[in-house]
Amino acid sequence: MARQSNFMVALGVLSALGLVASTFWDAPQINNWLFRASTLIMLATSWNLMANAGLVSLGHSAFWGVGSYAAIMSANAWSGSILGTLVVALLAGALMGLIVAAVTGGLKGIFFAISTLALSEGLRISALMLPDVTSGAVGLFLRQDLRPSQQTLYLVAALAAVASVGVAILISCSKLQFASRAMRDNEAAAQMLGIAPRRQRMIIVAISGAMASAAGAINAWYGGYLDPEVAFTLHNTILAQIAPILGGIHTLAGPVIGSFAIIALSEGTRIWFGNMEGVSQMTFGLVLVVCILFLPRGIEGVMHRRKKQQATAGTPAPALATGRGGKS
Numbered sequence: 296m297a298r299q300s301n302f303m304v305a306l307g308v309l310s311a312l313g314l315v316a317s318t319f320w321d322a323p324q325i326n327n328w329l330f331r332a333s334t335l336i337m338l339a340t341s342w343n344l345m346a347n348a349g350l351v352s353l354g355h356s357a358f359w360g361v362g363s364y365a366a367i368m369s370a371n372a373w374s375g376s377i378l379g380t381l382v383v384a385l386l387a388g389a390l391m392g393l394i395v396a397a398v399t400g401g402l403k404g405i406f407f408a409i410s411t412l413a414l415s416e417g418l419r420i421s422a423l424m425l426p427d428v429t430s431g432a433v434g435l436f437l438r439q440d441l442r443p444s445q446q447t448l449y450l451v452a453a454l455a456a457v458a459s460v461g462v463a464i465l466i467s468c469s470k471l472q473f474a475s476r477a478m479r480d481n482e483a484a485a486q487m488l489g490i491a492p493r494r495q496r497m498i499i500v501a502i503s504g505a506m507a508s509a510a511g512a513i514n515a516w517y518g519g520y521l522d523p524e525v526a527f528t529l530h531n532t533i534l535a536q537i538a539p540i541l542g543g544i545h546t547l548a549g550p551v552i553g554s555f556a557i558i559a560l561s562e563g564t565r566i567w568f569g570n571m572e573g574v575s576q577m578t579f580g581l582v583l584v585v586c587i588l589f590l591p592r593g594i595e596g597v598m599h600r601r602k603k604q605q606a607t608a609g610t611p612a613p614a615l616a617t618g619r620g621g622k623s
Contacts, residue, residue, distance in 0.1 A: 362508025388508025
């Protein structure tokens with residue numbers, strides 16, 4: 296077990312180094328795929344953190360959109376750099392997470408999920424109705440003189456993805472992970488054990504919101520344009536849920552595996568069926584449905600089951616007792 300654990304740690308470190316090193320390749324298409332995978336890893340990891348505490352978000356695009364607007368607006372107003380606006384986006388996402396956790400109070404299950412969906416839609420409409428602030432449906436353009444090189448954006452996205460997974464690992468090694476699991480199983484029982492659900496919820500949602508907002512901010516710098524439909528699109532919320540479910544929900548590796556799998560599936564279907572309108576999206580959707588139906592624990596669950604079977608196969612069978620004295 297210890298040898299397998301060390302192997303997984305080494306594999307994770309090598310994967311992180313490979314992702315960062317890949318940003319220095321002169322391969323625009325591959326870099327674009329890895330950039331999308333990096334931002335999706337951040338978004339999926341943040342969603343999974345909330346799911347670990349029993350908080351299912353249907354409006355994760357709200358955090359993404361807030362981070363996107365915070366980055367572009369602060370950059371244009373203060374001539375900020377990408378790193379400076381990332382700090383602004385992190386603070387904006389964390390603040391909104393605290394507000395969401397405080398306002399929703401003791402809402403759980405479907406009621407909490409609907410409240411997050413309403414938040415995302417409310418923010419989208421507010422952005423449309425405030426053209427003096429957000430430029431409304433016309434949208435905002437990032438100042439061209441502020442935009443860094445594509446290579447810099449790839450590197451920032453890769454480092455941010457690695458950092459988000461690192462945060463998830465730190466949380467998994469802390470008391471917050473056990474509190475989250477207890478809240479997910481039975482919040483009332485967790486409260487009897489001395490856990491303060493409201494405080495734990497505020498911490499988790501704030502961290503998750505900050506992470507998703509940072510992903511939105513990096514994507515806004517990459518695209519250079521933002522409007523309410525782009526910022527608060529339901530597409531981001533759907534991907535944030537599908538990636539952990541496909542990779543393995545409530546696991547550390549699940550969001551990462553699922554993110555790469557989704558990018559590979561979407562690009563593969565687009566390349567194979569790109570000439571036929573709608574076929575690639577339909578194929579992508581069918582593959583996802585089949586995977587979710589027949590892989591209830593995700594790809595990571597399949598890998599874990601195979602390792603367990605291999606370990607069991609390598610264990611010698613116990614000797615059968617043949618009599619009281621051990622003689623036949």
